[in-house]
Amino acid sequence: MSSHRAPHRFTAVVIAACLVAACGSDDDADDDASASEASSSEATDGDAADDDASASEASGSEAADDAMDESDDAMEESDDAMEESDDAMDESDDAMDESDDAMDESDDAMEESDDAGSSAFPVTVSTAFGDVVVEASPERVVALGWGDAETALALGVQPVGASDWLAFGGDGVGPWAAGMYDESPEILDVTEVNFEAIAALEPDLILNVRGAGDLESHEILTEIAPTIGIPVGGEAFLTTQEQQVTLISEALGLADEGQQLLDEVATEFAAVRDAHPDWQGRTVSVATRFGDVWGGYVEGEGRLDFFRELGFVQNPAIADLEPDGGFFATVSPENLAVFDADLIVAFPIGFEVSDIENDPIWQSVPAVGDGRAIVVGGDLSNAYSLNSTMSALFALEQMAPLVDTALGS
Numbered sequence: 001m002s003s004h005r006a007p008h009r010f011t012a013v014v015i016a017a018c019l020v021a022a023c024g025s026d027d028d029a030d031d032d033a034s035a036s037e038a039s040s041s042e043a044t045d046g047d048a049a050d051d052d053a054s055a056s057e058a059s060g061s062e063a064a065d066d067a068m069d070e071s072d073d074a075m076e077e078s079d080d081a082m083e084e085s086d087d088a089m090d091e092s093d094d095a096m097d098e099s100d101d102a103m104d105e106s107d108d109a110m111e112e113s114d115d116a117g118s119s120a121f122p123v124t125v126s127t128a129f130g131d132v133v134v135e136a137s138p139e140r141v142v143a144l145g146w147g148d149a150e151t152a153l154a155l156g157v158q159p160v161g162a163s164d165w166l167a168f169g170g171d172g173v174g175p176w177a178a179g180m181y182d183e184s185p186e187i188l189d190v191t192e193v194n195f196e197a198i199a200a201l202e203p204d205l206i207l208n209v210r211g212a213g214d215l216e217s218h219e220i221l222t223e224i225a226p227t228i229g230i231p232v233g234g235e236a237f238l239t240t241q242e243q244q245v246t247l248i249s250e251a252l253g254l255a256d257e258g259q260q261l262l263d264e265v266a267t268e269f270a271a272v273r274d275a276h277p278d279w280q281g282r283t284v285s286v287a288t289r290f291g292d293v294w295g296g297y298v299e300g301e302g303r304l305d306f307f308r309e310l311g312f313v314q315n316p317a318i319a320d321l322e323p324d325g326g327f328f329a330t331v332s333p334e335n336l337a338v339f340d341a342d343l344i345v346a347f348p349i350g351f352e353v354s355d356i357e358n359d360p361i362w363q364s365v366p367a368v369g370d371g372r373a374i375v376v377g378g379d380l381s382n383a384y385s386l387n388s389t390m391s392a393l394f395a396l397e398q399m400a401p402l403v404d405t406a407l408g409s
Contacts, residue, residue, distance in 0.1 A: 120137075120254075120255075121134065121135060121136050121137055121253055122134060122135045122136070123250055123251065125247055125250045125251050126231075126232055127229045127230065127231060127232065127247065128213060128230045128233065128234050129215065129218050129229045129230075132226050132227065132228055132229075133226065134205060134226050135226075136204075137252075137253055138157070138204050138205035138251070138252060139204055140160045140201065140203045140205075141159045141160065141203060141204075141205045141207060141252075142159060142160060142161040142162070142198055142201055142205070142206045143207045144188065144193070144198075144207060144208040144211060145163070145207055145208045145209045145210040145211040145239070145244075146163075146165050146210040146237060146386070147386050147387065147388040147391070148162075148163075148207040148208070148210060148211075148244070148248065149173065149185070149207075150173055150174075150177050150389075150390055151207075151209075151244055151245055151248045151249075151389065152207065152252070153177055153180045153181075153390075154177075154261055154388065154390055155248065155249055155252055155254050155261070156254070156257070157254075158180070158182060158183070159185050159207075160185055160186060160203065161185050161186040161187075161188050161198060161203065162185045162186075162187060163187070163188050163189075163190045164187050164190065165190050165386075166382045166385070166386060168382070170184070171185060172185065172187050174379060174382055174383055174390075174391055174394070175379060175394075176383060176390045176391055176393070176394040177390050186201055193217050193220075193221075195220055195221070195224070198224055199224045203224065203225045204226075205225055205227075205228070206225050206226070206227040206228070207227075207228050207251070208228065208229050208230075209229065209230060209243070209244050209247050209248055210239040210244050211229070211236070211237065211239075212236045212237065213229065213234060213235065213237075226251075228247055228248065228251045231243040231247060235326060235327075236326040236327070237301075237326055237327050238300040238301060240300065241262075241265070241302060241388070241392065242262055244388075245261055245389060246258060246262075249261075261389045264393075265393060266309075268393055269309040269310060269396065272310060272396060272400050273309065273310050276310070276311070276400075276404070277311075278407070279310055279403070279407070280311040281311065281312075281313060282313070282342040282407075283312065283313055283314070283315045283316070283341040283342045283343070284304075284312040284313070284315060284342065284343045284344070285315040285318050285338075285339040285340070285341040285343075285344045285345070286301075286303045286304050286307065287331070287339050287345070287346040288328070288346060288347055288348065289348050289349065289351055289355070289356055289359075290348075290349035290350055290351075291350070293330050293331065293332060294330070294331040294332070294333065294336060294339075295328035295329065296315075296329045296331050296338070296339065297318075297328050298314075298318070298319070298321075298323045298329060299314060299319065300327070301327040301328070302387030303345075303385060303387065305387070306384060306387060306395070307343075307345070310400075310403075312342075315339070315340075315341040317338045317339075317341075318338065318341075321338070333359075333361055336361050336364070336365055337364070339365055339367070340365050340366050340367050341367060342367070342372065342407070343367070343372055343374070343403065343406060343407060344365070344367050344368065344372065344373040345373075345374050345376070346362075346373065346375050346376075347375065347376050347377060347381040347384070347385070348375075348377060348381075352377070353375050353376070353377040356375050371406060372406050373406065374399075374402050374403065374406055379394075380398050380399065383395040383398075384399065
């Protein structure tokens with residue numbers, strides 16, 4: 001029995017061995033497959049990593065390019081800014097060049113003006129006391145006449161000495177000429193001529209154009225310096241604005257500038273006159289009260305000339321009076337009716353405006369009762385009385401509205 005079972009056991013062993021071999025072979029295959037899969041996975045992961053790296057490198061490259069572009073843009077903007085700065089500097093240089101040119105032209109003009117002024121001399125000025133020769137451009141002017149200092153100032157010449165006829169104080173000029181002196185002048189007495197004080201100023205020209213016209217005083221003044229007195233045919237204090245400006249501007253070698261001043265005043269008066277045709281030919285009386293008497297201003301006096309330039313004419317009743325003060329006719333208080341006219345303009349000397357306005361006899365004059373009378377004081381009275389080119393324009397601006405109101409125009 002045992003000899004029959006042995007082949008069977010051998011066969012079983014062989015089969016088992018084959019089965020084991022087969023199983024081992026399958027396990028190896030599985031291992032190989034797993035290894036292959038792992039290898040493939042690792043390869044795939046490597047490729048992905050490479051792709052990520054490549055993408056990262058590409059992204060970095062793009063960022064670098066963008067940064068480069070921004071840097072280029074910034075450099076271009078910087079270049080533009082520098083070009084604009086250069087342009088601005090060029091414009092500034094051009095402006096400075098133009099400014100330098102303008103200053104050069106101004107200097108040239110001043111030199112030409114100085115040369116022109118110098119070349120005007122010597123000049124000869126005709127006066128009531130004969131011809132006066134001024135050899136060179138005056139540098140130290142003394143102005144004695146009524147308004148002579150302001151006339152010189154208007155022409156750009158600052159007197160070293162001047163009379164203050166209206167007691168302005170300070171530099172001896174009204175507010176219309178304030179600040180025109182670089183150095184205040186020596187203020188000289190108007191009650192009498194102080195020859196020593198004048199000589200001490202060492203003038204090279206003396207102006208006494210709108211003055212008393214006293215020959216004796218004139219001769220003493222001429223020993224000190226060339227003296228321009230009243231005009232040919234003139235009388236005491238009756239020098240007109242035109243005569244005053246003409247004589248003084250000629251003596252200063254500034255005749256053209258003098259004419260310009262006169263033209264400016266004439267233009268302003270013409271404008272007011274043309275704006276008021278109803279003023280033309282109407283009568284006017286110019287009066288003042290001083291002391292115990294009154295005075296009516298006559299032809300040739302600046303206060304009357306002021307209104308003649310506006311179209312008014314002298315009140316015939318005043319024109320018929322005999323002047324006894326050179327430039328005015330005395331009127332007694334009981335005869336104030338002689339002032340009656342289309343318009344009366346009055347001002348006080350040594351009194352207040354109210355002293356005239358409240359005077360019963362003054363109030364009885366028809367023109368006063370009708371409101372056609374103007375009483376002025378203060379700066380307006382002074383400007384009107386002085387009648388220099390500057391003060392006349394100051395007075396015109398204030399006086400015209402008052403006349404408008406008085407005449408109802």
